[in-house]
Amino acid sequence: MEDMAEHAQNMTIGELYTSEKEGNDDSGDGTQGKPFKTVLQAIRHAGKEPFPAILVDGKKEGQRWEPVSQAQLKKQKKIWQREQHKAADKEKKEAEDAKRREENLEAAKQVTISQDTSLPAAKPIKILDSTANRNTRVKVKAWCHRIRRQGKNLMFIVLRDGTGFLQCVLNDTLCQTYNALVLSTESTVCIYGIIKEVPAGKEAPGGHELHADYWELIGLAPPGGADNLINEESHVDVQLDNRHMMIRGENMSKVMKMRSVVMQCFREHYFNRGYCEVTPPTLVQTQVEGGSTLFTLDYFGEQAYLTQSSQLYLETCLPSMGDVFCIAESYRAELSRTRRHLAEYTHIEAECPFISFDDLLDRVEDLVCDTVDRVIKSPFGNLLKEVNPDFQAPKRPFRRMNYADAIKYLKENDIKKDDDTYYEFGEASVWHHCSRNHDIPLHHLPQKCKSFQNGD
Structure with missing residues (x-):
């Protein structure tokens, strides 16, 4: 103990401490309070010879520190x-x-390149029109989605212009210019050439590729391109912070296009059936469903809310416009992380006067089936299977069923809940299972299963 006290008096600031028991190479700084875990990390911290004294856990009882052995120091060195x-x-x-x-x-x-004036004039096209313009000289303005270089004389660029993807092939001097060497993903370019079908056994988006004879750089993206910001392995928080880049990916862009097509087909259905579109306000001063789910804000000194639903405005328009619909944003101030509870979502609503309950079910069935049929037949109908390969179009007529019959149906067909028990009378989840999984409109639910009870 006397030796330790003497040693403690003689310690200098330059000493570095390591401890297999208490140390940490990541957060330690080499002091007694925050020792490194390994001798090697202490040597790295020192950075150069001669190294300061390095201490390790003492082996004798009551001895906290002792100098590292020369053999261990030599090995780590x-x-x-x-x-x-x-x-x-x-x-x-x-x-x-x-x-x-x-x-x-x-x-x-x-290295310089120039257009060959003896070639036919290039036809400006969108990538969507590539198939119809095969074996034609075209020019395409787009973003560089992917870039692959093979040696000095060959370069592949997959272009993206929002309507599709197109692979381009650049040869010889076209890929030896300064712009070609510094080109990065998300740069914007204009490429001239002829679209040709890919040889048998080769693959490319659309089954063809653009063989370039000239190209121009419109705007250069930062070095490293999109991969410097985000990729498929990025943490979800990073992906959300860079959503504007994420939606440029192939899957996300398909989902966005699919959303556009679905909304267009809903509108086409309503217009075809004689409805009028209404554009109600989203800043309102009345609640629709319940005060607890309202987003409040100051509207020039008065309290206002973000709308929960446009239903009341649609009902107001019925006497002057007849059947009406709207596609607008609705807001619910419910702090929840399930897919069924969104703070903001696109709400498709319709109101019709002078119809019976059966008329309502007829219209809902027609709305769903007709809209799906329009989506499938649209120019982007192929995206439906790409986004959801297992999708099955609903078939008419829907099997309508009251709640009591649904309980019998589920038991007779041995359909159980996730906990392997049967559905019982009074459970609201019966509606979710029948309507979502079996295209069965369910009606005459028990009062306690219905919304807006007890003043809600």
Whole structure:
């Protein structure tokens, strides 16, 4: 103990502490209070020889610290020296690569390309129209979705213009210019050439590719392109913070297009059936469903809300317009993370006067089936199977059923809940199962299963 006290008096600030029991190489700083875990990390922290005194856990009873043994220090020092050599070699290689790249870029500045005026005039097209313009000289303005270089004389660029994807092939001097060498994903370009069907056994979007004879850089994206911001492995928080980049991906863009098509087909259905579209306000001063789900705001000194539903406005329009509908945003101030509870969503609503309950069911069935049929027959109908391969179109007529009969139906067909028990009378989940999984409009529910009870 006396030896330890003497040692403590002689300790200097330059000493580094390590502890296999209490240390941490990531958060430690080498002090007694925050020791490193390993001797190697202490050596790395020191950075150069001669190293300060390195202390480890004491082995004797009552001895907290003791100097690291020379054998252990020598072993860890060799590992550190190997790391230093590897780091130096890597730095040297990176410097050589950077120098070589700079030389290549300087040389590329001397390479120039120009249009061949003897070729036919290029026809401006959207990528969507590529198939109809095969074997025609075209020009396409788009973003670089993917870039792949093969050696010095071959380069593949997958273009994206919002209507589709098109692979382009650049040969020889076209891919040796300065702009070609610095080109990154999300850069905007204009490429001229002929669209040709890909050879048998080869694959490309649409089954064809654009063989370029000339191209121009419209706008250069930052080095590294989109991958510097986001990729498929990025954390969900990073993806949400960069949503404007995420929607440029192939799957997300399909979902966005599918949403556009579905909304268009809903409108076409309503117009075809003689409805009038209404555009009600989203800033309102009355509640529709319940005060607890309202987003409140100050409207020039008065209290106002974001609308929960446009139902009341549609009902107001019935005497002057007849059948009406709207597609607008609705808001619910419910802090929930389920798919059935959204703070903001697109709400499709309709109101019709002078109809019976059976008329209502007829119209709902017609709305669902006709809209789905329009989506399938639309120019983007193929996206439906790509987004949802297992999709099955609903078939008419829907099997209508009252709540009591639904209980019998589920038991007779041995349909159970997730906990392997049968549905019982009074459970609201019966409606969700029948209507969502079996296209069965359910009616005459028990009062306690219905919304807006007890003053809600």
